[in-house]
Amino acid sequence: MRPARTLMNKYGMTLVEVLVAVAIFTFCVCGLLLTYMNLFIFNDAARDSTLANHALIAKLEEIRSTGYSDIPAWDNKTFNAAGDPVSNCSLSDIFCGRVCVSSVRDPFNNTTFYNGTDLKRVRVIISFYSRNRLIGNSSSCGEDLSGKSQLRSPVEGVIMIKNFTRSDG
DSSP: OOOOOOHHHHHOOOHHHHHHHHHHHHHHHHHHHHHHHHHHHHHHHHHHHHHHHHHHHHHHHHHHTSOGGGGGGGTTEEEETTSOBOSSOOTTOSEEEEEEEEEOBOTTTOOBGGGGTSEEEEEEEEEEEETTEEESOOSOOOOOTTOSSOOOOSEEEEEEEEOOOOOOO
8 A cells, every 4th residue: 555645745845856946957057058159249240240241341342433445454453441452361351352354254165255355254352350260261363163262252243344445346
């Protein structure tokens, strides 16, 4: 025969139950705090990416407003957020960019369109620091199919510029 339960055992909680409940509560609160902290990091990255996009658009407009004959002079130029030339990205340069100019090539026979003189591809890549971490890179303008030397950044833009002043005489 079983002993009868007392009122204390029927309505109370044991120490083990309390410790398990506290452990589960602590685990949940730590997860919520970690999520909250990550939201701050993502917010900072989104803000910095938006500012880098504005710098990208400004640089593309600056290049577009120059004369066609001046486009090749932009090739392989680096700049910071203020538009000043720089040789390398550093923490003092929040935004660091590079301009790459190339002739547009026909993908079928690998020749340049319009003899390589009338259509230029201008690519601007912006690297930026977010929470002391470099996003993107700014090493060189080289591109190959393996992707080993191609610049990569979440903030980049490409425009095609055509020379409309050419005479076909």
